[in-house]
Amino acid sequence: MNADTSPLAIELRDVRKSFGKTEIIRGAHLAVKAGERVAIIGPNGAGKSTLFNLMSGRFGITSGEILLNGKRIDGLAPYEINRMGLARSFQVSNLFTRLSVFENIRCAVLWSMGYRYAFWKFLADLDDANERAEQVLEMIKLDRKRDVLAMNLTYAEQRALEIGITIAGGAQVILLDEPTAGMSKSETRRFIQLIREVTEGKTLLTVEHDMGVVFGLADRIAVLVYGEVIAFDTPEAVRANPKVQEAYLGSVLAEQQAAAQG
Numbered sequence: 525m526n527a528d529t530s531p532l533a534i535e536l537r538d539v540r541k542s543f544g545k546t547e548i549i550r551g552a553h554l555a556v557k558a559g560e561r562v563a564i565i566g567p568n569g570a571g572k573s574t575l576f577n578l579m580s581g582r583f584g585i586t587s588g589e590i591l592l593n594g595k596r597i598d599g600l601a602p603y604e605i606n607r608m609g610l611a612r613s614f615q616v617s618n619l620f621t622r623l624s625v626f627e628n629i630r631c632a633v634l635w636s637m638g639y640r641y642a643f644w645k646f647l648a649d650l651d652d653a654n655e656r657a658e659q660v661l662e663m664i665k666l667d668r669k670r671d672v673l674a675m676n677l678t679y680a681e682q683r684a685l686e687i688g689i690t691i692a693g694g695a696q697v698i699l700l701d702e703p704t705a706g707m708s709k710s711e712t713r714r715f716i717q718l719i720r721e722v723t724e725g726k727t728l729l730t731v732e733h734d735m736g737v738v739f740g741l742a743d744r745i746a747v748l749v750y751g752e753v754i755a756f757d758t759p760e761a762v763r764a765n766p767k768v769q770e771a772y773l774g775s776v777l778a779e780q781q782a783a784a785q786g
């Protein structure tokens with residue numbers, strides 16, 4: 525019996541999702557504890573991004589249940605799920621490129637406060653929003669770039685700004701879709717550290733292809749193959765799991781090792 529009684533931050537119960545006649549998520553189960561860092565890995569097309577889209581409410585599920593902090597969220601709109609404490613980043617850039625770094629963060633903060641074009645409310649909230657935006661800028665180490673337009677940042681800085689936008693509202697469950705994609709090795713190393721810092725004490729789920737990032741960041745790894753979670757365990761246990769070796773890791777590790785040597 526499992527003696528660990530930590531509360532669950534996010535739970536998937538027999539989740540299924542079809543696009544037309546094709547079932548992409550085929551009875552996925554996952555139970556992530558509050559404060560855990562989890563990486564979701566798996567072959568291309570396994571359904572990793574789809575799983576994120578289901579958790580964040582971008583797509584509706586076909587059947588099953590998704591719970592956030594013990595409450596059902598399947599069927600809710602993305603903004604409702606966000607206000608309940610789940611925020612996600614996207615593979616594709618989500619920045620306002622013609623706004624400054626500070627304004628990007630402040631927009632995200634105001635949005636999370638439920639600001640909806642009410643001018644009196646906007647004025648009342650502005651001091652709080654400014655303060656929170658400054659805190660986030662420091663956390664993502666872009667305070668010295670606060671007035672730079674987002675389009676003039678380096679690629680790695682833009683990715684950091686995206687993380688800032690994702691955490692701006694104070695969500696406790698953070699979903700990051702390939703946060704280090706396209707970065708050099710040294711940028712990736714620094715970025716893993718940044719992710720660790722800004723998600724300290726929060727629950728983190730990442731979709732990730734880079735095994736260095738996965739093994740450097742995750743407390744537990746979920747392996748998704750053809751829309752099913754075939755393993756969910758510590759990095760060591762996942763690495764040693766023959767089912768995972770056969771379905772995915774064996775070939776990926778060999779490829780990444782060859783690339784590192786070549």
Ligand SMILES: Nc1ncnc2c1ncn2[C@@H]1O[C@H](COP(=O)(O)OP(=O)(O)OP(=O)(O)O)[C@@H](O)[C@H]1O
Nearest residue numbers: 543544548566567568569570571572573574575731
């Ligand atoms: N909106 C959609 N409509 C139809 N099919 C979709 C849609 N979104 C995803 N799919 C299909 O679902 C499958 C899983 O896609 P998904 O992007 O979730 O995989 P993934 O594991 O994230 O892949 P990758 O590692 O390549 O990013 C793919 O076959 C994809 O074509």
